[in-house]
Amino acid sequence: MAGDQLSATFSALGDPTRRAILARLSDGEATVGELAAPFDMTLAAVSKHLRVLEAAGLVTRGRDAQFRPARLNARPLAAASEWIGDYARFWGDSLGALDHYLNAFQQLRTTADDKENNHG
Known part of the structure; x- marks a missing residue:
């Protein structure tokens, strides 16, 4: 199981956009809109990257009214x-x-x- 987690982590880290998202989240939680701001891509595209990061366990999403802020999970x-x-x-x-x-x-x-x- 640990090997599968390691594979998921490295797979998620293989994309520069996802690495940039993690770098931003190391400063604190952010919404999809905040994460999308520096990129020339749609909110949907950033959401896809977040789903990959979530699946790898690198990001958790909270619920704050209608917002779902993302948080870094560095474990x-x-x-x-x-x-x-x-x-x-x-x-x-x-x-x-x-x-x-x-x-x-x-x-x-x-x-x-x-x-x-x-x-x-």
Whole structure:
């Protein structure tokens, strides 16, 4: 089930409009009209994006009279960040090993150059 949630999160994040909507919601709740303002798209199109974000669990919608303000739910983003963090550690370890190898190689080369200069 966690894998399915992760897939839904990454799928929802795959669209730049949805990422912009989430960025806006990180400042606080907003109505569809407020979310649509910076985009050249219809309210219906923004509502579709919100439905995708809701299905992924990234947005919740409230009821305030006739308005349905959207709110960010960052919990699924934490799981995605943790998953990415595992790979960040992998690359950090790999690059650290490469750095160690290059330093050792440079020391060997410096030693060889010093020997050549002293005997040459």
